Amino acid sequence: MAKTPEAKVKDKIKKILETYDIYYAMPHGAGFGNAGVPDFLCCFKGKFLAIEAKANGGAVTALQIKHLNEIDKAGGVTWIINETNVYVFEAFLKINLEANKDG
Numbered sequence: 001m002a003k004t005p006e007a008k009v010k011d012k013i014k015k016i017l018e019t020y021d022i023y024y025a026m027p028h029g030a031g032f033g034n035a036g037v038p039d040f041l042c043c044f045k046g047k048f049l050a051i052e053a054k055a056n057g058g059a060v061t062a063l064q065i066k067h068l069n070e071i072d073k074a075g076g077v078t079w080i081i082n083e084t085n086v087y088v089f090e091a092f093l094k095i096n097l098e099a100n101k102d103g
Contacts, residue, residue: 005055005083012086013040013053020093036063038078045100048076055082
């Protein structure tokens, strides 16, 4: 079975997170899980990072935006990543790793 475009984006995100040894979990949003929770919940250099994956111009839902806003307000970092900005996310990680080399 062929992967969906969003699954391909998620695979790229996983590869980046694993390359930089970043802890992540992917909560299940259906059934007994929390709907609207971002696709990836991560810890990067002691900072909470949440990532919502989209593809082909897919839009975040109102519930996803609510969760992302709550994470932002709590001091976390949020990203909405698609096939066009996944490399910007990787550059963000590289820059932050370089800036924190001594700390």
